[in-house]
Amino acid sequence: MQVTETLNEGQKRGYAITLTAAELDAKVTEKLKDAQPDVEMKGFRKGKVPMALMKKKFGQSVLGEAMQEAIDGAMSEHFEASGDRPAMQPEVKMTNEDWKEGDDVAVEMTYEALPEIPEVDMKGIKLERLVVKADDASVEEALANLAETAQSFEDRKKSAKAKDGDQVVIDFAGKVDGELFEGGTGEDYPLVLGSNSFIPGFEEQLVGTKAGDEVAINVKFPDEYGAEHLAGKDAVFDCTVKAVKAPKAAELDDELAKQFGAEDLAALKGQISERLEEEYKGAARAILKRNLLDVLDKKVDFPLPASLVDSEAKAIAHQLWHEDNPDVEGHDHPEVTPTDDHVGLAERRVRLGLLLAELGTKADIQVSDQEMTQAIMNQARQYPGQERQFFEFVQKNQQMQQQMRAPIFEDKVVDYVFELAKVKDKEVTKDDLQKAVEALEQE
Structure with a gap:
């Protein structure tokens, strides 16, 4: 041959x-x-x-x-x-x-052909890692939010008018074209005003009512409503307000702690502190990773395969187009042409992707079966009741497996570089961390 x-x-x-x-x-x-x-x-x-x-x-x-x-x-x-x-x-x-x-x-x-990737002196990279401790104020704020989720409601005076955030207990019967429709009636229904749990415009018309009031609520079902026979239709709900109740925050005590699986209030505060610091670590790691990628992007320069850049630029342009046009769910739309900005971002992603792949290969970094299984299980939880079907789908789909393996591999390579680089911790406040995160999102 x-x-x-x-x-x-x-x-x-x-x-x-x-x-x-x-x-x-x-x-x-x-x-x-x-x-x-x-x-x-x-x-x-x-x-x-x-x-x-x-x-x-x-x-x-x-x-x-x-x-x-x-x-x-x-x-x-x-x-x-x-x-x-x-x-x-x-x-x-x-x-x-x-x-x-x-x-x-x-x-x-x-x-x-993929280019030759130049060597990078990882030990010469200097990075700063933001460290935030969970202070008492943050723990108390989180505790108060927990107490709010565990709130109860107590009756207001009979003459009191319902406000946003109050709970009203109602009987209701809904009609379309003068006829009752299935699922449109209820008795002793506890509805929190402002929760947006009913169709738009319903809850607002109950603000200002009091126990004993009978009101006719006029609404229109959204055009995209799940039940086709009701979508876009005008409806009238005859409502009787049976009680108006004010929210009552739960007491910050040991009983509240037990509701959230802790032995006592002190233990609950400890759990909250740990959770907050994990959240801070996650945000700080995202910032550190971005800073590392910025450093690596400036340290290396090599010819990029045009096909990879073109493919990535088209993917970026397509994704951003859908973010700007959220109502278009399918791909039946005009062709999206990448801009110079899309191409520039694509070049960065391809360059860094090839560099990280090379680093991972040389360091013999692998994604284990256990790590893949855990990743699949985590994603499967997004499909309640269909976890097994999702798991089997991924097992049979090589492309899907690669899509899930890639970010795991990248994070392991990044952690490997962190170990080699000179990373200095810098203690900052929660507000400083938040500003850094916001700056990251704006770039």
């Missing part, structure tokens, strides 16, 4: 591969010999069918497979010998489209 270079410009590579008719015939014969022991044919014992007859009967059926295996083998040998790593799947096509049996096979292979 002959392999001849036809293109070598930047990262672009091209090769002409010629598979001679004799080589292809030998490959077909080899495959038929492998199958011969199991072949039975009238007039011959099992495994004794002559090769000439085998070729006549089965040659055409294995020809395509033999051709593909031979070309794949040539490609593998080329990459092993040259050391090239294609940025994306090589494009392979036959150049003699009028090929017929007995002719040589001429194939053209083109691809972009």
Whole structure:
């Protein structure tokens, strides 16, 4: 088999591969010999069918497979010998489209080679890690928020008017076109005003009512309402207000702590402090990672495969377009053309992605089966009742597995670099950390 270079410009590579008719015939014969022991044919014992007859009967059926295996083998040998790593799947096509049996096979292979990644002195990188301690004020604030979620309600005076945040106990009956509809009635229903748990406009009309009031609430179901027979329809709800109750925050005591699984209030405060500091660590790590990537981006420069940059730029432009047009859920929309800003961001992502991949490979960083299983389980929880189906879907989908493995691998490489770099802790306030996070989000 002959392999001849036809293109070598930047990262672009091209090769002409010629598979001679004799080589292809030998490959077909080899495959038929492998199958011969199991072949039975009238007039011959099992495994004794002559090769000439085998070729006549089965040659055409294995020809395509033999051709593909031979070309794949040539490609593998080329990459092993040259050391090239294609940025994306090589494009392979036959150049003699009028090929017929007995002719040589001429194939053209083109691809972009991944560049050589320069060495980076990780020990020379200096970074600053923000450290925030959970102070008493933050713990008390979080505790008060917990108490609010555990709040109860107590009756107001009979003449008291309902306010936002109050709970009203109501009987209601909803009608569309004068007819009651399924699911539109209820008795002794506790509704917190301002919770937005009913359709838009409903709760606002109960503000100012008092126990004993009977009111007709006029609303319109949203156009995108789940029940098609009600979507966009005007409705009237006849409501009777049976009670108006004011919110009462839970007492900050041991009983409250037990509601949240702690032995006493002191233990609950300890748990809150630990949780807050974990949140702070997560935010600080995101900032540290961004700073590291900024440093690495400035330290390295190498030619980037245009195909990877183009693909990434299109993905960025597409994602941002959907963020600007949240009402469009599908992909039936005009083609989105990447801007110079999209291309610049794509170049950064590709450069850093290739660098981190190289660092991880050299350090033999692996994503374990246990880490993948945990990641799949975490994501499966987003689909209550369908966890098993999601798990099985991921197990059968290599592309999905790669999408989930990539961020785990990246984080492990980043942690590896943190260990090598000079990282200095700097204690700051919660407000300082928040400002740093906001600055990060604005970039």
